[in-house]
Amino acid sequence: MNMKRLSNATLNGLAPSVEQPGYDRAAVTAGIVHLGIGAFHRAHQAVFIDDCLNEGATDWGVIGASLRSPETRDALKLQDWLYTIAVGDGDRRSLRVIGALQDLVVVPEDPARLLDIMSSPSIRIVSLTVTEKAYLRNVNGDLDFEHADILADLDEPERPRSIFGFIVGAIDRRRKNGVEPFTVLSCDNLADNGRVLHRLLVSFAARRSHELAAFIEQRVACPSTTVDRIVPATTDRDRADIDHLLGVQDAWPVACEPFAQWVVEDRFTLGRPALERHGVTFVRDVRPFELMKIRLLNGAHSAIAYLGLLLGHETVASAFADLRISAFVEGLWEELIPTLPEEEGLRPLIYIDDLKRRFSNTALRHRTAQIANDGSQKLPQRIVQAAIERIDRGLPADHLAMVIAAWIAALAGRPALAEFTDPLDGGLVAIPLFPNPGIAEVEAVFDLTGFGGDAAGRGQLALLVANRLTQINTFGAASAIDDLNS
Numbered sequence: 001m002n003m004k005r006l007s008n009a010t011l012n013g014l015a016p017s018v019e020q021p022g023y024d025r026a027a028v029t030a031g032i033v034h035l036g037i038g039a040f041h042r043a044h045q046a047v048f049i050d051d052c053l054n055e056g057a058t059d060w061g062v063i064g065a066s067l068r069s070p071e072t073r074d075a076l077k078l079q080d081w082l083y084t085i086a087v088g089d090g091d092r093r094s095l096r097v098i099g100a101l102q103d104l105v106v107v108p109e110d111p112a113r114l115l116d117i118m119s120s121p122s123i124r125i126v127s128l129t130v131t132e133k134a135y136l137r138n139v140n141g142d143l144d145f146e147h148a149d150i151l152a153d154l155d156e157p158e159r160p161r162s163i164f165g166f167i168v169g170a171i172d173r174r175r176k177n178g179v180e181p182f183t184v185l186s187c188d189n190l191a192d193n194g195r196v197l198h199r200l201l202v203s204f205a206a207r208r209s210h211e212l213a214a215f216i217e218q219r220v221a222c223p224s225t226t227v228d229r230i231v232p233a234t235t236d237r238d239r240a241d242i243d244h245l246l247g248v249q250d251a252w253p254v255a256c257e258p259f260a261q262w263v264v265e266d267r268f269t270l271g272r273p274a275l276e277r278h279g280v281t282f283v284r285d286v287r288p289f290e291l292m293k294i295r296l297l298n299g300a301h302s303a304i305a306y307l308g309l310l311l312g313h314e315t316v317a318s319a320f321a322d323l324r325i326s327a328f329v330e331g332l333w334e335e336l337i338p339t340l341p342e343e344e345g346l347r348p349l350i351y352i353d354d355l356k357r358r359f360s361n362t363a364l365r366h367r368t369a370q371i372a373n374d375g376s377q378k379l380p381q382r383i384v385q386a387a388i389e390r391i392d393r394g395l396p397a398d399h400l401a402m403v404i405a406a407w408i409a410a411l412a413g414r415p416a417l418a419e420f421t422d423p424l425d426g427g428l429v430a431i432p433l434f435p436n437p438g439i440a441e442v443e444a445v446f447d448l449t450g451f452g453g454d455a456a457g458r459g460q461l462a463l464l465v466a467n468r469l470t471q472i473n474t475f476g477a478a479s480a481i482d483d484l485n486s
């Protein structure tokens with residue numbers, strides 16, 4: 001079938017049930033640069049911004065940046081930067097076309113252009129969803145000054161590669177031009193993301209000049225945020241379904257769940273859109289919310305991914321429908337809840353009730369192998385820190401240890417079990433994790449990843465992990481999980 005392409009010109013031919021921008025897109029100017037214009041941003045922050053644009057806040061359009069590949073730009077350019085989000089719940093899907101995006105820079109093609117845009121006074125917020133690994137931290141959690149991108153950015157400030165080169169470079173240029181710094185808004189799943197990013201930016205800037213570092217330390221706001229919406233990588237089946245419902249062709253849509261939450265610390269030096277009118281919660285300190293989300297949702301997600309892979313499940317919904325896995329996750333949540341702060345407004349049990357529904361949503365074909373990526377970067381804040389806290393308090397941490405063991409077993413099972421990658425693969429593949437890894441191999445993994453740091457409980461955690469790993473390798477994953485569930 002030869003369908004017309006989604007664009008400004010074809011908006012008026014869309015199926016009537018499809019929501020679309022109610023504002024004049026030509027009148028919108030950019031106020032935000034977003035680094036990492038993947039599916040998550042397009043189904044989360046961009047939708048809240050689109051709501052603000054609908055209400056007339058026309059100076060908050062978004063210019064996106066792809067840190068690596070040109071695919072998103074190539075597809076969306078032909079669509080006047082329009083794309084569809086398909087919100088799916090079981091068999092139901094509702095469609096909305098989002099118009100918040102105005103332009104997109106592919107960083108490796110033209111880093112200087114992105115630096116110019118970020119230096120413009122009209123840009124008041126630079127937000128990021130670049131995933132955990134782009135924060136380029138070493139095992140101590142400090143900026144990795146041996147990383148090739150950091151070295152390159154220190155060497156050639158006008159053609160940055162890393163988020164640090166861009167953010168610090170643009171702030172420096174603005175400062176020299178007498179332009180106030182933008183607010184930097186990390187929307188990645190790191191505990192205390194804003195403060196972490198602020199500290200890393202200051203340490204990067206210190207290599208350029210102490211004055212610049214002091215300026216960033218004192219004048220640049222990096223509010224922490226917690227973002228929450230399950231947005232799997234779009235599949236060909238999603239694309240076909242969406243085209244059919246839309247009535248025109250969208251080469252780059254996003255499929256996501258109905259749930260969307262955004263909690264943000266209200267520290268914006270150059271203003272912000274009135275997001276609170278569209279469901280965003282502003283708080284003084286986001287940390288308790290973020291810890292709850294990262295541990296209960298993302299921690300469970302990693303458990304479902306690795307155990308799911310070991311038991312042959314391709315998607316989260318299929319893995320979570322396996323009673324063996326859902327019972328395990330219940331046990332994991334029981335270990336995690338007491339590690340959360342007692343904070344008014346934090347309702348872990350209600351959040352968990354929602355999670356059970358969200359993980360069971362069959363409209364999302366969320367692949368276990370997708371979540372399995374980058375375990376060395378994800379597990380510390382999702383699983384390892386909670387395990388250490390429990391061990392240090394003399395509490396059992398068997399489920400938490402099992403998730404780490406399942407990660408190691410899944411790593412060892414590649415590529416036959418599943419194909420996923422990790423930024424530390426270079427070091428991980430050198431550790432003999434197959435067929436019978438023991439405590440020495442687990443210790444080597446902990447050394448490489450920094451799991452447990454120098455905490456007192458680190459040795460005990462490694463031992464728990466090694467024992468679970470032996471159980472998995474000797475009796476199989478199903479039996480190892482049953483042992484914990486009984």
Ligand code: CS2
Pocket residue numbers: 189227228229230231297298301302370371378
């Ligand atoms: C997932 C997250 O891929 C992953 O590691 O756990 O992307 C998760 O879907 C989101 O954080 C949900 O808010």
